[in-house]
Amino acid sequence: xxxxxxxxxxxxxxxxxxxxxxxxxxxxxxxxxxxxxxxxxxxxxxxxxxxxxxxxxxxxxxxxxxxxxxxxxxxxxxxxxxxxxxxxxxxxxxxxxxxxxxxxxxxxxxxxxxxxxxxxxxxxxxxxxxxxxxxxxxxxxxxxxxxxxxxxxxxxxxxxxxxxxxxxxxxxxxxxxxxxxxxxxxxxxxxxxxxxxxxxxxxxxxxxxxxxx
Numbered sequence: 397x398x399x400x401x402x403x404x405x406x407x408x409x410x411x412x413x414x415x416x417x418x419x420x421x422x423x424x425x426x427x428x429x430x431x432x433x434x435x436x437x438x439x440x441x442x443x444x445x446x447x448x449x450x451x452x453x454x455x456x457x458x459x460x461x462x463x464x465x466x467x468x469x470x471x472x473x474x475x476x477x478x479x480x481x482x483x484x485x486x487x488x489x490x491x492x493x494x495x496x497x498x499x500x501x502x503x504x505x506x507x508x509x510x511x512x513x514x515x516x517x518x519x520x521x522x523x524x525x526x527x528x529x530x531x532x533x534x535x536x537x538x539x540x541x542x543x544x545x546x547x548x549x550x551x552x553x554x555x556x557x558x559x560x561x562x563x564x565x566x567x568x569x570x571x572x573x574x575x576x577x578x579x580x581x582x583x584x585x586x587x588x589x590x591x592x593x594x595x596x597x598x599x600x601x602x603x604x605x606x607x608x609x
Contacts, residue, residue: 435474438508439483439497440517440547440572441467447490453478461490466516466572469497486515500547501604507549517547517572544577546589546603557599560584567596575603 447460461483463469469492471483480491500517502508511517554566567589569575577587581600589598 435472436508437471438500438502438511439469439471439481439492440500441465441469441497443496445493445496452493456491459490461485461488461492463492463496468500468511468515468517470512471497471499498606501606502549511549514571542579545606546575546577546587547606548573548575548602549604550602552599552602554596565597567591567594567598569598569602574606577603 441463442465444464445460446462447457451457451460453460460480461469463485467485469483469485471481471492473482475481475494476491479494481494481497483489483492500511502511548569548571551570553568554563555568558566560566566586567575569591573591575598576590577598578590578595579588581587582597585600586597587600587603589595591598
């Protein structure tokens with residue numbers, strides 16, 4: 397009976413040799429390094445979502461992720477052609493409608509870990525309410541001033557946390573509050589912000605920008 401022996405070989409311009417276990421390990425490491433790892437981002441739910449009752453795709457509703465306002469969702473990669481992300485939260489995974497959530501623009505891995513452990517952010521939103529502040533009162537800003545939308549990453553009590561003597565000029569807030577920043581940061585690292593109609597100085601290192609919805 398004829399016996400056939402199959403060997404993997406490497407072909408070089410000046411030689412042909414049998415593949416060694418070391419060659420295989422190097423090839424596996426190189427291949428693994430070329431595999432794209434989906435970008436992980438954090439989002440916060442702005443509205444309640446029950447796929448069984450609200451999904452635009454009833455046939456695949458079981459594959460979607462239910463959530464409540466303020467719930468933090470870990471999202472992998474970009475949204476698909478139907479406008480859904482793939483994410484996980486609370487031990488569950490599934491598709492997430494992009495129009496029901498907002499990204500928390502945090503790059504620091506430790507902060508991402510802290511937020512995921514926290515699980516929720518109190519969201520400054522209620523059904524039917526606008527996410528844009530009312531700046532039409534007599535204390536409104538000049539038309540040339542840029543207004544930015546930011547989320548508070550931590551609680552801030554001016555009386556306890558402020559480095560300034562005139563802390564009464566500062567605005568207190570809680571983690572997850574949406575603050576509208578008016579103008580640029582001052583030389584001390586503070587913005588002038590608006591929260592629920594109240595205004596005052598807010599520390600820039602406690603905030604992260606949010607996109608306008």
